[in-house]
Amino acid sequence: MRIRTDTEKNSGKGYVRIKSGMLIDKFRKKKTVILDIEELSFIPYILPVYESLRKKTKSISYYISTHYPGAVELNVFGIPVSRQFNISMAKDLKETDLFLSPHIYGKGNKNSIRIHINHNQPVKYHSYKKRDFINFNVHFLTSPLHREQTENTIKDYSLEEMDIKLFNIGYSKSDDLLSGKYSREKVLSELGLDTDKKTIIYAPSWDKGLSLRSFGESVIEELLKIESVNIIIKLHPISYSSEDGPNYEFYTGGINWKKHLEKFNSFKNFRNVTEGKSDPLLAASDVMVTDLSSVALEFIMLDRPVIYIDCPEFFEKTLKETYTGFGKTSSEYVKNDPKANAGRHTGIVIEDLSQLNDAVGRALSNPSEFSQKRNELAGLLTYNKGRAADAASDKILELLNLK
Structure with a gap:
């Protein structure tokens, strides 16, 4: 059963609560990371990376953006409901250090590190839509095939001059x-x-x-x-x-x-x-x-x-x-x-x-x-076979200057 305990969006006390929490995290010298779980079915694509991060550092404070704040399915993260909020809020939270999303439509704050960690292997299309792709400044690649698809996107839209980083990570769901x-x-x-x-x-x-x-x-x-x-x-x-x-x-x-x-x-x-x-x-x-x-x-x-x-x-x-x-x-x-x-x-x-x-x-x-x-x-379908979550968490710590 899914229980919504927070339907607040960008206005009112919901936004103030999240923003205040992030400011307190900053004061405590913690990095703020948003796990973007638009649909609950995206949980398996982020959970292994989150669990790996939790084992390696206590210097990160986590938040969840989702259509379903308070859903019981999100309990696997152990992140309080008070740190869960509607996805529309994420782009306005300039206190965010890193935004991690398993879907290309995610929108984090433009001043944060915005990572797309793909929820599937390449399928159905030649390249991403430009407007979605450039919402991210970092792309975690699942495989050589995914790299080809991503490089197609950069070439198709002449994005070579943009500061978009590609890292060979793997597919953590399949570890x-x-x-x-x-x-x-x-x-x-x-x-x-x-x-x-x-x-x-x-x-x-x-x-x-x-x-x-x-x-x-x-x-x-x-x-x-x-x-x-x-x-x-x-x-x-x-x-x-x-x-x-x-x-x-x-x-x-x-x-x-x-x-x-x-x-x-x-x-x-x-x-x-x-x-x-x-x-x-x-x-x-x-x-x-x-x-x-x-x-x-x-x-x-x-x-x-x-x-x-x-x-x-x-x-x-x-x-x-x-x-x-x-x-x-x-x-x-x-x-x-x-x-x-x-x-x-x-x-x-x-x-x-x-x-x-x-x-x-x-x-x-x-x-x-x-x-x-x-x-x-x-042979074209994986990087870091069986240890992609570990590779992803290592790269996130590096990007956050926590290594």
Whole structure:
């Protein structure tokens, strides 16, 4: 349950409270850091870095900007509700030393260090929008592929003269996955699934025109025809956005997917996992079914087969509606370039759901079919494998002159 205890924005006592707290921090010689968690689903992308920082220094005072001040999900940070506030306030807090955001739309104060720590691997577009990209003066890069995408942005908009710093950090959300922390048997047992069965994970992206919002139920119905396997559903985190959030309609199509998919809960081999990170589920799965989600790139790093459902509506309509202004983005580019295609060139692409279960059988019977292509791509998908959170916290301490 989410509880809002602070709906104050930039005016009144909410702003005064936060500003006063930061001034006191300054007097106490502490650095002030804002963790920008617009949607609660962004927590896994910041939490590992925050935990690493907390182990290394006590010289930082933390604040949270979010649409959901006081949400119980934020309790994992141990940051008092009195230090949580609406995201619209962050840009006006000139007392901020560092603003850390996992989404490119975050806006910190122009006088602070403003770090974009990407919440996904490169996918869907050629480069960022200029107006969003330049809100940050530091970009933490997840991988060589992400560096290429980011350098495309700088080149596309002739930003070479701007003081924008790029650092090779890695993808902290995947540290535990890439370190082999998770046990397949333990994960499946905790879900109440048969550990002797192969496991298929359906992990679609969120956009209009992609598989979930176009025919997601039909995908699940097809997969459930394969009675000899476990079926795990793990939607994109923002597909579970709160109904009282400002982006609910945009991210979900106005559908509460947790409730909407409850109709399948009667199947003993089916689990719709709506809470927690995807990483344990990836470790427990043998084959992924997706459309154009960057989670496929995380699965590819495990050298496991991915089946891609082609979604013409996305390529023909949504790209133009949603991703206009993202550099040289085009249908052909997104389908074929590794910086945008979620690894389509390394897996099985199906054009009709009637092909789905045959593709699953093919992937299960010959999981090494595209292994060479997957491994070639995997080499471009990480920096600091298994220790990205540590690399990120080290760089933050350096930028704050705390090292």
